[in-house]
Amino acid sequence: MFQVTFIEVESGKRTTVQVDPARYPYHDHGLPGSLLDIAMGHHIHIEHACGGNCACTTCHVIIKKGDDHLSDQTDREEDLLDKAPGLTLHSRLACRAIVESGDVEVEIPAHTVHVVKSGGSHE
Numbered sequence: 559m560f561q562v563t564f565i566e567v568e569s570g571k572r573t574t575v576q577v578d579p580a581r582y583p584y585h586d587h588g589l590p591g592s593l594l595d596i597a598m599g600h601h602i603h604i605e606h607a608c609g610g611n612c613a614c615t616t617c618h619v620i621i622k623k624g625d626d627h628l629s630d631q632t633d634r635e636e637d638l639l640d641k642a643p644g645l646t647l648h649s650r651l652a653c654r655a656i657v658e659s660g661d662v663e664v665e666i667p668a669h670t671v672h673v674v675k676s677g678g679s680h681e
């Protein structure tokens with residue numbers, strides 16, 4: 559069992575959930591056991607405009623603790639992250655980063671939500 563803590567920057571809300579890899583997937587978005595899968599399966603909202611298919615950057619999150627406990631980044635994830643607003647050295651796409659080997663603490667940036675809202679108003 560691993561512990562995953564989600565910190566929603568906009569509201570300051572912290573939610574910690576226990577996850578069991580034997581129970582992956584928790585939901586139906588993103589890779590089974592990904593941060594998006596775990597969040598959605600526990601009623602924590604992370605934007606995922608492409609449906610968790612590694613084709614956007616709206617699920618961008620920042621890993622505060624436990625980078626080493628996540629699956630490795632693919633080239634595709636790296637390429638997409640390069641376009642993510644507010645990119646940091648600890649950025650990941652929530653639909654790709656699978657919790658594999660230990661506890662993780664994840665920040666859900668407020669700007670992710672804002673980008674989606676302002677993006678929609680241009681069209």
Ligand code: FES
Pocket residue numbers: 605606607608609610611612613614615616617651652653654
């Ligand atoms: S939801 Fe689109 S890349 Fe993760």
